[in-house]
Amino acid sequence: MKFKYLNELLLMILKDQITTIFVQIDDFCKEFDAQIKQMKLGVLGGHKKRRSRASLMSDSEMITIMIGFHLGAHKTFKHYYQQVVCVYWRDLFPKSLSYNRFIELQQKCFVVFALFLKEKGLGKCTGISFMDSTTLKVCRNQRIHNHKVFKGLAERGKSSMGWFYGFKLHLACNEKGELLSFYLTKGNMDDRNPKHIKKMTKQLFGKLFADKGYLSKALWEMLFADGIQLFTKLRKNMKNHIMNMEDKILLRKRALIETINDELKNHCQVEHTRHRSVNNFMMNILGSLTAYCFFPKKPSLNLKKVKDGQLFLNFA
Structure with a gap:
């Protein structure tokens, strides 16, 4: 009982963090899609229209789910997706796909995922x-x-x-x-x-x-x-x-x-x-x-210099 209660508490804490992450990724995906549409107007203006059927889950939702797996303590993605995303987080992802279909479609998010990591994730x-x-x-x-x-x-x-x-x-x-x-x-x-x-x-x-x-x-x-x-x-x-x-x-x-x-x-x-x-x-x-x-807290060094130029280091 204690383990089950602790597991549910951790999932609730991670749920709040997932919501914050989704907002950032969704804003970036919308900006990315707007730029792609502008480029297509100039490049594909004289070509035939192609069918572009939207998936039930957006790219921002799929990317958020993949990030959530690496933030949690689950060892296999299948158990995480079927037991957490489709059960505990059903209100966050109401149009969740089957596990096999999600694995097939996650590859299409590679470009926007890599750009998000480069533009928003990396430091200076x-x-x-x-x-x-x-x-x-x-x-x-x-x-x-x-x-x-x-x-x-x-x-x-x-x-x-x-x-x-x-x-x-x-x-x-x-x-x-x-x-x-x-x-x-x-x-x-x-x-x-x-x-x-x-x-x-x-x-x-x-x-x-x-x-x-x-x-x-x-x-x-x-x-x-x-x-x-x-x-x-x-x-x-x-x-x-x-x-x-x-x-x-x-x-x-x-x-x-x-x-x-x-x-x-x-x-x-x-x-x-x-x-x-x-x-x-x-x-x-x-x-x-x-x-x-x-990560809210990363391994870092506290660098402080005093007037005589000496350097003091402390692990944060």
């Missing part, structure tokens, strides 16, 4: 940024040869935790715990690859802190030319360099982005091995990242 660079990558396993190592969903897309890679089969999710955040950019690569991609580093740091400036996996003279020179100063720890066989005490302290606080990776995996379920579609795999990543952006 403050001059202090952290960068790291995390593994996304698509199956267990014993099932690599039998895996078919991501055959030809996923690759074997090696991290500090050992070998895996899947992808890498590269993230950049500020000291407030807000995501600044993200990039998805194959599992065997080097973290120092200049192609994805260039795209991830396009909007960044100031100081960038990373682990030893990003240690590269060519990468440091490339970022320095773009106005970004890269800080990493040195290997044991390398000579020490002079560094300000402020930068040394911030480099030790690089665990901030590792905490974000932990929340994305353990709370938002950005990684699991039950994928049956590549498109829905991408929707799962978008839902996880967007859900994290709606």
Whole structure:
């Protein structure tokens, strides 16, 4: 009885948050649809009209449901949709589709979902940024040869935790715990690859802190030319360099982005091995990242400077 009462209480709290999220997404979807209609008038003016049948559920409703799954504590989307959305939240989504039909139609929200995350979800660079990558396993190592969903897309890679089969999710955040950019690569991609580093740091400036996996003279020179100063720890066989005490302290606080990776995996379920579609795999990543952006409290650093220039850091 206590567990059932606690579960219902959590669903009521999440219901209020879902309503707030839906308002923001619905306003963005309406603005997006208005711009698309203006573009179609000019492009398709001389072509034949095509039938555009509207779905019972709008894009904003479907996106809200996907975000709600990653905000809750449910392990499977099927149980969440059938037991929570169609039962507890029936008043919020009166025209809910069947589970199979929802899975089929959620892919059509990819463009507006990605744009919403980019325009409304991501934070702004403050001059202090952290960068790291995390593994996304698509199956267990014993099932690599039998895996078919991501055959030809996923690759074997090696991290500090050992070998895996899947992808890498590269993230950049500020000291407030807000995501600044993200990039998805194959599992065997080097973290120092200049192609994805260039795209991830396009909007960044100031100081960038990373682990030893990003240690590269060519990468440091490339970022320095773009106005970004890269800080990493040195290997044991390398000579020490002079560094300000402020930068040394911030480099030790690089665990901030590792905490974000932990929340994305353990709370938002950005990684699991039950994928049956590549498109829905991408929707799962978008839902996880967007859900994290709606967290009321994120792991962050309280930076305070006194008059003598010393820096004090506290975890919030």
